[in-house]
Structure formats: C-alpha cells, structure tokens
Amino acid sequence: MERVEIALADDQALVREGLKSLLRGLGIDVVVEAADGEALLAALSSRRVQVVVSDIRMPGVGGVDALRALRERGDATPVVLLTTFDDSALLLDAVDAGAQGFLLKDASPEDLCDAIRRVARGEVLLQPVATEPVRSRYAFHAQDAPKALFTEREVSILRLLAGGYSNKEIARSLFLAEGTVKNYVSDILDKLDTRDRTRAVLKAITLRII
Structure with a gap:
C-alpha cells in the first residue's frame, strides 16, 4: 500500500x-x-x-x-x-x-x-456535522427552496453524502451502479442549486430535507 x-x-x-x-x-x-x-x-x-x-x-x-x-x-x-x-x-x-x-x-x-x-x-x-447549529447558521429563505421535490432515493443518498460516503460506497450500500449514483448526485446538486456536495448537505440540513 x-x-x-x-x-x-x-x-x-x-x-x-x-x-x-x-x-x-x-x-x-x-x-x-x-x-x-x-x-x-x-x-x-x-x-x-x-x-x-x-x-x-x-x-x-x-x-x-x-x-x-x-x-x-x-x-x-x-x-x-x-x-x-x-x-x-x-x-x-x-x-x-x-x-x-x-x-x-x-x-x-x-x-x-x-x-x-x-x-x-x-x-x-463531512461527518460529524450537528444539524441544529447548521440550521441556525444557514438561514435559507423561501427563494432557496429546492427546484423540485426529492424522491425517497435522493433523500437516502443525501443522508449518505452527509455521512461522508463516496459515490462508490453509496453505490455499494444501496446496490446501485456507481454511474447511477453519480447521476443522482448531479440531480441533487441541481435541485439544491449548489455546485458541491458540502454545500448541498448544509442546505439540505437547513431546509430539513434530511
């Protein structure tokens, strides 16, 4: 190694x-x-x-x-x-x-x-990030709401992202292809109007999506 x-x-x-x-x-x-x-x-x-x-x-x-x-x-x-x-x-x-x-x-x-x-x-x-301090720090408003509702699968993936899991680990956990997970993550970032996983998780916590 x-x-x-x-x-x-x-x-x-x-x-x-x-x-x-x-x-x-x-x-x-x-x-x-x-x-x-x-x-x-x-x-x-x-x-x-x-x-x-x-x-x-x-x-x-x-x-x-x-x-x-x-x-x-x-x-x-x-x-x-x-x-x-x-x-x-x-x-x-x-x-x-x-x-x-x-x-x-x-x-x-x-x-x-x-x-x-x-x-x-x-x-x-990203782990560990306590949720309540995140919500109090990042006070998103109505205009920050997601572009579309999240599916149950997307919420599951967001929770794993919050735990610091890589695409490969998420794929293994949810029995999905790594390419499929990558597509899900791209959709999640688009819905939250963010460019990176860290901001996506912070915003999802603040908006109580996870």
Whole structure:
C-alpha cells in the first residue's frame, strides 16, 4: 500500500507521539509535527505534505485559523480536523474555510488512516456535522427552496453524502451502479442549486430535507 506523508498538529505531545507510532504501522508517515497552528504554518512553508491533520482546538492559532491561513496563501493541501461533539460552530467555520474532513478525536487509528487516504484521493468527509447549529447558521429563505421535490432515493443518498460516503460506497450500500449514483448526485446538486456536495448537505440540513 502506498505510503502517505502528513503534517500533524496537536498541542499534546503524547497525542502526537501516539498517533505517529500508530499511523506509521498503517502506512502513514508524520513528516511535520506542530504544537499549534502557528508552528504548523511555519513548517508547511518549506515542507510539502499530502494531508494535514490538525486538532481543531489549540492554544494560540487553532485548527480553523491555520486552515484559513493556508487557503489564503494558496495552499490547497487537504485538511482533516480532529474534533469533539461540542465543536459544531467551529466545524461550520471550517467548512467555509475549506476543510476536507472532520473526525472525532476518539476515532480508531484505522478510521483516521482511512480518512487520511480518502482526502488524499480528493474525497470530502463531512461527518460529524450537528444539524441544529447548521440550521441556525444557514438561514435559507423561501427563494432557496429546492427546484423540485426529492424522491425517497435522493433523500437516502443525501443522508449518505452527509455521512461522508463516496459515490462508490453509496453505490455499494444501496446496490446501485456507481454511474447511477453519480447521476443522482448531479440531480441533487441541481435541485439544491449548489455546485458541491458540502454545500448541498448544509442546505439540505437547513431546509430539513434530511
């Protein structure tokens, strides 16, 4: 399996050391370490990685601020944020800033490894995103209503999109061809008048479609 080089930011040295050791055995190499967002940004100015994994809450420059700074300087490296259930507002800021994924801090090393490999391939992992903070943040109005009603199948696919599933995984879950799922996703984006899956899920949650 191809090895992946990542940057890891966490203010707890023991957490960084533990993750480094566990991920190394799964084919993920931590080549950049940082105790906060400022150190992460400094390190990434001279060292390229395939994925950035960062705690969302750190002293000084946190994960979201570091992500925003990366994007502002033109660095499109995929970012996975490690979060807790009470970070919903920060998660929405991270979506706006351009995060590719979120993962709970108590996730298994295998789940983290899978998330890293998926975002390295260009996928987006939206889970977990709490629904009520999304609805309060994105107050869509009548003119934002879907162009057409959603079928039961489209709602099922939207829920899987919200869980961070890829087209291939959705196809496997619903016993559909991957091309069929791709067509469904295109129709969903059109009905919600959005250009990407992340905005589609946020809008669907806000409009109580899912």
